[in-house]
Amino acid sequence: MRKVILGLAVAAVGVGVWVWARQGPVPTSQVTIGGKVSNVQFTKLTGEPASLYDFTGRSGTLVIFVATRCPVSNDYNQRMAELAREYTARGFAVIGANSNRSEPADEVARHAAEKGLGFTILKDLDNHVADYLGASVTPEAYLFAPDWTLRYHGRIDDSRDPALITTRDLGAALDAVAAGKPVAVAETKAFGCTIKRIPRS
Numbered sequence: 462m463r464k465v466i467l468g469l470a471v472a473a474v475g476v477g478v479w480v481w482a483r484q485g486p487v488p489t490s491q492v493t494i495g496g497k498v499s500n501v502q503f504t505k506l507t508g509e510p511a512s513l514y515d516f517t518g519r520s521g522t523l524v525i526f527v528a529t530r531c532p533v534s535n536d537y538n539q540r541m542a543e544l545a546r547e548y549t550a551r552g553f554a555v556i557g558a559n560s561n562r563s564e565p566a567d568e569v570a571r572h573a574a575e576k577g578l579g580f581t582i583l584k585d586l587d588n589h590v591a592d593y594l595g596a597s598v599t600p601e602a603y604l605f606a607p608d609w610t611l612r613y614h615g616r617i618d619d620s621r622d623p624a625l626i627t628t629r630d631l632g633a634a635l636d637a638v639a640a641g642k643p644v645a646v647a648e649t650k651a652f653g654c655t656i657k658r659i660p661r662s
Contacts, residue, residue, distance in 0.1 A: 487595060487596075487597040487656075488592040488593075488595055489595055490593075490594050490595025490614075491593050491594070491595070492593070492594060492611050493611065494611055494612070494613075494614065494647045494648055495610055495611065495612075496610065496611055497608070497609050497610050497611075498513065498594075498603075498605055498609050498610075498611060499513075499593070500512050500513055500514040501513045501589070501590045501593055502589070502590075503558065503583035503584060503585055503586075503590060504566070504583060504584045504585075504586050505583060505584075506566045506567075506569055506570045506582065506583070506584060507566075508566070511583055513556075513590075514609070516554040516556050516581065517554060517607070518549075518552050518553040518554035518555075518607070519552040519607065520548075520551055520552030520553045520607065520638065520639050521552075521553050521554075521604060521605055521606050521607055521612070521635075521638045521639070522553065522554040522555075522556065522604075522605045522609075523544075523548065523553055523554070523555045523556065523602065523603070523604050523605075523631075523635070524556045524557075524558055524594075524602070524603045524604075524605070525541060525555070525556070525557055525558070525600050525601070525602045525603075525617075526557075526558050526559075526560060526591060526596045526598070526599050526600060526601045526602075526656065527541070527557040527558065527559055527578075527582065527599050527600055528559065528561055528564060528599040528600075528653075528654060528656075529559070529561075529564045529568055529569055529572040530561075530563070530564060530654075531599045531653060531654035532654070533598075533599070533600070533621055533652065533653035533654055534599040534600050534653055534654065535576070536621050536622075537600050537617055537621075538576040538577070538578060539577075540617060540618070540623070541557070541578065541580075541600065541617070542576075542577050542578055542579060542580070544617070544631065544632065544635075545578075545579060545580035546579070548635050548639075549580070551635075551639055552639070553635065553639070554581075555580040555581070556580065556581050556582070556583060557573075557578065557580055557581065557582035557583070558582070558583055558584075558585050558590060558591070558596075559582060559583070559584055559585065560584075560585035560588040560590065560591040560596065560656045560657075560658070561599075561656060561657040562587075562588070562657050562658065562659050563657045564657075566584050569582055569584065570582075587659050588656060588658045588659055591656050591658070592658075596656060597651070597655060597656060598651050598652060598653035598654060598655055598656065599653045599654055599656060600616075600617055600651070600653055601614075601615070601616070601651035601653065602614065602615060602616070602617055602631050602651070604631070604634050604635065604638060604644075606638055612634060612637075612638050612644050612647065613630075613631065613634035613635075613638075613644050613647055613648070614647070614648050614649075614651075615630060615631075615648050615649030615650060615651050616630055616631070616649045616650065616651045616652060617629075617630070617631045618630055618631065618632075619649075621652075630646060630649050633645065633646070634646075634647070
């Protein structure tokens, strides 16, 4: 049995598939599509407290759960940076949320500078925000309208490989919210590395 499992793991790595171990059940989201998010609390990378409502964009607010060490999140660095530049110019506030207990604030700040992530990144200490929203992986996006109702939740697009993208789900949702229209596909399944949570007793 061990040989079979090892063989499958080697084969997965050989074709570029990353396998993540689950750390137990992810808490159920307290906010569903159309529901209003609370003014949840973050911590700036410099240590000061910050609230979600501090980052209100006239067109809406986008929160993306990110990581420094996740290969999938890192594959999306350029796409996230480009989305932030484009949609910040169109009135959205863009926030990166790092909930991984294994990635300290100084590492997050250094990673953002090295990878050209020009949008605000906050620490979600003790992963309370991730638990509240039911976020499970990085990257995972939550798009809120100006009234703080959740309009989209899920993946950025449908392929880790930019050459294979067929659906830009998050971009379509941002365009719809900016235009004051309903989001055609309001929820998709995010994929990536599991958020490294603080164990709960």
